[in-house]
Amino acid sequence: MKRKLIREIFTSPETGSDVNIKGWVRTRRGNKNVQFIALNDGSTIHNMQCVVNPNDFSEDLLKLITTGSALSVNGTLTESKGQEQPVEIQVKELEVYGTADADKYPLQKKGHTLEFLREIAHLRPRTNTFGAVFRIRHALAFAIHKFFNDRNFYYIHTPIITASDAEGAGEMFHVTTLDLHNVPRTPEGKVDFKKDFFERETNLTVSGQLEGELAALALGLIYTFGPTFRAENSNTPRHLAEFWMIEPEMAFYDIHDNMDLAEEMLKYLVKYALDNCMDDLQFLNKMYDKELIDRLQSVVAVPFKRITYTEGIELLQHSGEKFEFPVTWGTDLQKEHENWLVAHFNAPVIITDYPKDIKAFYMKQNNDGKTVRAMDILFPWIGEIIGGSQREENYDKLLNRIREMKMPEDGLWWYLETRKYGTVPHAGFGLGFERLVLFVTGMTNIRDVIPFPRTPGNAEF
Ligand code: 4AD
Numbered sequence: 001m002k003r004k005l006i007r008e009i010f011t012s013p014e015t016g017s018d019v020n021i022k023g024w025v026r027t028r029r030g031n032k033n034v035q036f037i038a039l040n041d042g043s044t045i046h047n048m049q050c051v052v053n054p055n056d057f058s059e060d061l062l063k064l065i066t067t068g069s070a071l072s073v074n075g076t077l078t079e080s081k082g083q084e085q086p087v088e089i090q091v092k093e094l095e096v097y098g099t100a101d102a103d104k105y106p107l108q109k110k111g112h113t114l115e116f117l118r119e120i121a122h123l124r125p126r127t128n129t130f131g132a133v134f135r136i137r138h139a140l141a142f143a144i145h146k147f148f149n150d151r152n153f154y155y156i157h158t159p160i161i162t163a164s165d166a167e168g169a170g171e172m173f174h175v176t177t178l179d180l181h182n183v184p185r186t187p188e189g190k191v192d193f194k195k196d197f198f199e200r201e202t203n204l205t206v207s208g209q210l211e212g213e214l215a216a217l218a219l220g221l222i223y224t225f226g227p228t229f230r231a232e233n234s235n236t237p238r239h240l241a242e243f244w245m246i247e248p249e250m251a252f253y254d255i256h257d258n259m260d261l262a263e264e265m266l267k268y269l270v271k272y273a274l275d276n277c278m279d280d281l282q283f284l285n286k287m288y289d290k291e292l293i294d295r296l297q298s299v300v301a302v303p304f305k306r307i308t309y310t311e312g313i314e315l316l317q318h319s320g321e322k323f324e325f326p327v328t329w330g331t332d333l334q335k336e337h338e339n340w341l342v343a344h345f346n347a348p349v350i351i352t353d354y355p356k357d358i359k360a361f362y363m364k365q366n367n368d369g370k371t372v373r374a375m376d377i378l379f380p381w382i383g384e385i386i387g388g389s390q391r392e393e394n395y396d397k398l399l400n401r402i403r404e405m406k407m408p409e410d411g412l413w414w415y416l417e418t419r420k421y422g423t424v425p426h427a428g429f430g431l432g433f434e435r436l437v438l439f440v441t442g443m444t445n446i447r448d449v450i451p452f453p454r455t456p457g458n459a460e461f
């Protein structure tokens with residue numbers, strides 16, 4: 001008999017037909033006359049109720065069916081008398097693939113803390129919570145490609161190993177094949193990277209933007225969607241050392257076009273989840289966050305508020321609020337400041353025109369000599385979800401800024417050449433994928449929205 005996914009069966013149940021399903025036992029209950037096995041195959045949050053007449057099977061076989069064991073079930077699909085599910089399976093045949101020792105299996109019953117589940121990241125996908133989160137994560141990844149494909153953007157694969165630090169923050173993981181116990185040295189005593197694999201110093205990329213710009217200045221509209229790596233030692237619920245970023249880059253776009261696209265994309269993605277993941281969202285709404293679905297619907301409905309950094313600072317200074325960190329023009333906004341602004345407008349907020357000294361070298365310089373055409377999008381609960389800018393397209397201004405910031409100019413010759421040959425206004429942004437998944441699922445720790453999180457001191461699994 002051809003196996004069916006539980007999701008397929010619930011989508012179009014053909015009662016009276018015989019079906020085969022395979023999955024893992026969530027619970028088993030019942031008595032001498034009737035037993036109920038709740039089977040989950042990962043395709044949906046919903047379990048299939050399998051109804052077993054214990055007299056049809058040997059005691060030895062039934063003993064093996066405990067929480068966590070893996071089964072194949074053949075039977076007839078019938079309407080369910082229970083309230084929980086529309087259909088159930090009257091079991092005719094049972095096969096046990098793998099048992100799960102009832103004394104040892106760590107996921108016996110529900111009610112484990114998320115902290116505990118992080119310690120068993122190899123098994124946590126089998127819980128309702130992580131099944132829901134990872135299905136939503138998939139749907140969002142798919143929707144991102146759909147959004148861009150439908151708008152004539154091309155997906156570009158930018159390198160994982162680079163020799164540049166796009167953000168200039170120096171938070172990079174080295175990539176080397178040098179023997180760390182016997183490092184080759186130059187006559188001056190420095191590490192001799194000429195002897196390394198790439199004959200230069202290399203690192204894991206912090207962003208695909210610089211190469212993305214090269215592609216946009218040829219293909220027009222592009223996006224990247226890949227892993228990025230930051231060795232920042234920030235143990236917060238919103239930072240990962242390895243995270244996924246979506247970076248569109250658009251030739252002939254200015255900062256306003258950039259904001260319009262970012263707002264349209266975020267709304268599209270949240271709406272996609274509401275339209276396609278309602279079962280999983282309802283589960284998360286019920287279990288973790290009673291306002292989740294309302295919050296998602298409100299983000300789709302409201303216009304994002306757009307203000308400049310300078311306006312933001314003035315609002316914060318006149319807020320009458322006692323902030324832990326002082327609000328002064330020229331310093332970066334802290335989490336508490338971002339939260340206040342989002343709450344004040346009761347909408348996502350796009351902040352533009354930041355002081356140039358707290359932003360990356362590539363951002364377009366404003367005529368005031370102090371600010372750049374940056375844009376950060378702040379979301380309720382999350383804070384910064386997107387960072388982007390219009391890019392400096394003027395060769396001399398860009399080169400000056402690289403020198404002012406004492407960046408390694410030699411390594412950026414190829415980037416600078418795009419401003420020599422056919423330069424055009426262009427803009428782009430980066431969406432942190434896990435921050436988006438965090439917002440959509442209502443989870444509160446970024447470690448719970450990526451299957452195998454990488455954070456300081458944590459690279460198991
Ligand atoms: O603001 P960031 O650093 O911008 C860039 O990397 C630009 N090159 C993007 C561009 O213009 N193409 O990072 C972009 C987003 C942030 O807004 C945040 O959502 C996410 O990436 N992000 C992180 N997410 C998880 N863990 C971290 N350590 C993150 N650092 C940034």
Ligand code: MG
Nearest residue numbers: 376384386387
């Ligand atoms: Mg940023």
